[in-house]
Amino acid sequence: MSEWLEVTVEMFPYGLIPVGELLEDAGVSGYVIEDEEDFRRFLEENRQYWDYVDPELLEQKRGKCCLKFYVTGDGDGRALLSRVRRELALLPEKLEVDPGTLTVSWETVREEDWANNWKRYYKPLPVGRRLRIVPAWENTQPEEGRISVVLNPGLTFGTGMHPSTKLCLQFLEETVTGGERVLDLGCGSGILSIAALLLGAGTASAWDIDPKAPDVACENAGLNGIGRDRYSAFSGDVLKNPGLLGETDIKGYNIVLANIVADVILALSPRVEDWLADRGAFICSGIIDTRAHEVEAALTQNGFRWEKREMEGWAAYLVRKAE
Incomplete structure (x- = not known):
């Protein structure tokens, strides 16, 4: 099972171009830019994913800008990450504008059957005064006073969350x-x-x-x-x-x-x-x-x-x- 590191660099928008150039020079083959406006646009244009986005993310994205890229989790990938961190630490003194904190964080991502992992977070959910949304794979007893709506949404929109x-x-x-x-x-x-x-x-x-x-x-x-x-x-x-x-x-x-x-x-x-x-x-x-x-x-x-x-x-x- 392969392992990757998802690396995130936080910055001001002014830092996007110089950080992107730094990554390309270091040998990072691709990266993704995320900011608040991108996230709002994503929500409006990709309705099918609304249910699978943490509701707190919108607030977390407010005013934020970051750049994400991936490296392999082996020795070569970790060596590349170390190089990028060293060069990022030296970048602010080379620029005339403030690129922001350039804080670097990363987490391990494994190639596994992630398509079903979200189910562990989808539990029976009371809604309003009379309804209760129940995942089809949950073996739960009816709740008195509420009507159960049993769902297996797959990756279509509509879990109730x-x-x-x-x-x-x-x-x-x-x-x-x-x-x-x-x-x-x-x-x-x-x-x-x-x-x-x-x-x-x-x-x-x-x-x-x-x-x-x-x-x-x-x-x-x-x-x-x-x-x-x-x-x-x-x-x-x-x-x-x-x-x-x-x-x-x-x-x-x-x-x-x-x-x-x-x-x-x-x-x-x-x-x-x-x-x-x-x-x-x-x-x-x-x-x-x-x-x-x-x-x-x-x-x-x-x-x-x-x-x-x-x-x-x-x-x-x-x-x-x-x-």
Whole structure:
């Protein structure tokens, strides 16, 4: 089993170019630059990984900049690391600008089956007042007063751990009264539409542009005793091709769910009314706090009233047509 060292050098942005040049001269073949803006952009553009990111990372990244590279864990790799550390210690006196602390840290990374390691951190999770998210591999007893939503999310979005998902589930608890038709856009693991059915909704249609998502969502529905007569999942972009929903289904959903990203919510805001039944509810989330004002402006412009909730730097909205 091979062993590598993941090395991190912390610095001010001014230090990125000289440190990068130093590494290249030392023989480091490649490196990755990370800063707060990169991390926020990653979160917005890679929704499928939201659940697998420690919620504290966003705060940890605030104002930080670092450069990461890898060396082998053998004698040659450790010798290269020692050389880099020596040359970094001498770098500040050669520069006219302050490169920052140039603090060097490293940790061992082994080539192993990491794809399943995250499961050890994914435990039963109470959400809101009535729900409890339970990993499919956990053998746990039901919790009195809570509805268990059993999930095996794989690497699709939707474990229930991300703040945006929690906010949607809270709104769902308060919105589902029984028998609703639900449209879940960007369904991922299917967690939201499955929870809606377990809360008492009648039927749900789930969509995602990720071709893996429908199989995952239907499998999760089955884990919760929900059959194909009540739950269906498909791959496609209904925003670009509304005809995918079928002419008879375009209008009449009591609840439309979209836990996606701000750009998609902005694009949905002028369209979602076409899919909502009278007095229907649009629950949207996945909106990082710095973009909430854009979503609010779009919802208002398209004639909606909304209730907003926030958690750990993310915003969600319960939206209805203004009367």
